[in-house]
Amino acid sequence: MNSHEPPAAFLRDLRPGDWLTLLAGGLCIILLSNQVWNGGLADTAVIRSGGKIFSAVPLSRDQHIGVPGPLGTSIITIEKGKARISSDPSPRQYCVRQGWLERSGEIAICLPNEVSVELTGGQKKYDSLNY
Amino acid sequence: MTASTTDKQDSGEQRNSRILLNTTVDDHHLAKMAAVALGLTVLENAIPSPLPGVKPGLANIITLIVLARFGWRAAVWVSLLRVVAGSLLFGNFLAPGFFLSLSGALCSLTVLALAMHLPQRLFGPVTHSVLASFAHIIGQMTVVYLWLIPHSGIAYLIPIFATAALVFGTVNGLVAARFMDNDGKQVSGSQS
Numbered sequence: 001m002n003s004h005e006p007p008a009a010f011l012r013d014l015r016p017g018d019w020l021t022l023l024a025g026g027l028c029i030i031l032l033s034n035q036v037w038n039g040g041l042a043d044t045a046v047i048r049s050g051g052k053i054f055s056a057v058p059l060s061r062d063q064h065i066g067v068p069g070p071l072g073t074s075i076i077t078i079e080k081g082k083a084r085i086s087s088d089p090s091p092r093q094y095c096v097r098q099g100w101l102e103r104s105g106e107i108a109i110c111l112p113n114e115v116s117v118e119l120t121g122g123q124k125k126y127d128s129l130n131y
Numbered sequence: 132m133t134a135s136t137t138d139k140q141d142s143g144e145q146r147n148s149r150i151l152l153n154t155t156v157d158d159h160h161l162a163k164m165a166a167v168a169l170g171l172t173v174l175e176n177a178i179p180s181p182l183p184g185v186k187p188g189l190a191n192i193i194t195l196i197v198l199a200r201f202g203w204r205a206a207v208w209v210s211l212l213r214v215v216a217g218s219l220l221f222g223n224f225l226a227p228g229f230f231l232s233l234s235g236a237l238c239s240l241t242v243l244a245l246a247m248h249l250p251q252r253l254f255g256p257v258t259h260s261v262l263a264s265f266a267h268i269i270g271q272m273t274v275v276y277l278w279l280i281p282h283s284g285i286a287y288l289i290p291i292f293a294t295a296a297l298v299f300g301t302v303n304g305l306v307a308a309r310f311m312d313n314d315g316k317q318v319s320g321s322q323s
Contacts, residue, residue: 013308017253021261025297028265033290 042104042119045083047076050114059083059119069113076117083117085110161197161205165212168193172217182288184231184271185295188264188303190217191239195256195263195307203244210236227279231271238270239263256311260304264296 014022047054049067057065057078064086065076072089082100088110090096095110095117107118168190175189190213198206214236218229246254246262272292275285 010305010309013255013305013312014257015253015255017249018255018257018261018304021254021258022297022301025261025265025293025300029290029293029297032293036286036289 041081041102042106043081043121044119045076045078045101046118046120048116048118054115056120067115069110069115071113074110074113074115076115083119084108085115085117088115089113157201157205160201161208161212164193164197164205165209165216168209168213169216169220172213173220176221182291184292187299188267191260191263191267192303192307192310194239194243195260195304196310198243198247198259199256199307199311203240203247206243207240210240230278231274234270234274235267236270238266238273242266255304256308257301257304260307261297261300264300264303265293268292268296 043059044056045059046056047065047067049069054067055065057063059078059081062079063077065078067074067076069089073087074085074089074095075087077084077086082102084098084100085095085108088096090110090112092112095108095115098108101108101117101119104119104121107116109116171189171193175187178186180186191210193213194206194210197209211233214229214232215224218224218226218232221228223229240263242262242265243259246259249258268289272285272289276282
């Protein structure tokens, strides 16, 4: 390690296959991060009313859904791959205040009105579906 | 393991009262390399880490050099000696941390056994180092998942560990390669 070496002397120690390995390693990390960190994003909202499945809707389409319950109608909003309960007749409004759900497994429950929204489908079986 | 007898070989009168292991020059060399690796382990334990488990793994520089110079069996000796002696030094022998080191080292060594047969002209120490460090986290994460934290939530940490493995693997590989460059010069210098 003498001082006459050029600053990029370490590049000499990288053989062609080493670059390949580094590239493959980098790609692995990118794929892993996508898989692990975005894999939990949900693609379906399962809406239940009175314990029974009212409907299962894809998160890809923005819409408002009215769900009838014992106290009145809960309104579920789906927007940009997220879902929330935007209006509910329950007295304490817990499910409304919970806000947006976007990861698989997240759930908002309006107990008095017996309405719930659960997100599912983190492990996607298909890249895309056309209707 | 064998170094304890080296400094006593001069005192011939006491030799009968001591248990002497027959050690070879190779043994001494392995012990020396393991000692250097151990020193690096101690050194890097002084470096604060943002996340438990993310550390440079400087001792693997020694493993790489030993692998290139003396072959795989020597690398296994140095690596495992370092793991066991290091755990004794830090007082976590047979504690979870020890098994994490051990599983990482064993996985790395397994991968190195395969990687060392890659064409030398194309793949150097950097490749060995990167592959070994990836194997290291795979081994560790397996033990963590099967034994310590059997929860899929640890998967969220995998990309962080993988990034650390790539960065530190590359750096360690470059350092090892640089050391071996200098070795080559000295050897060729002494031969000529």
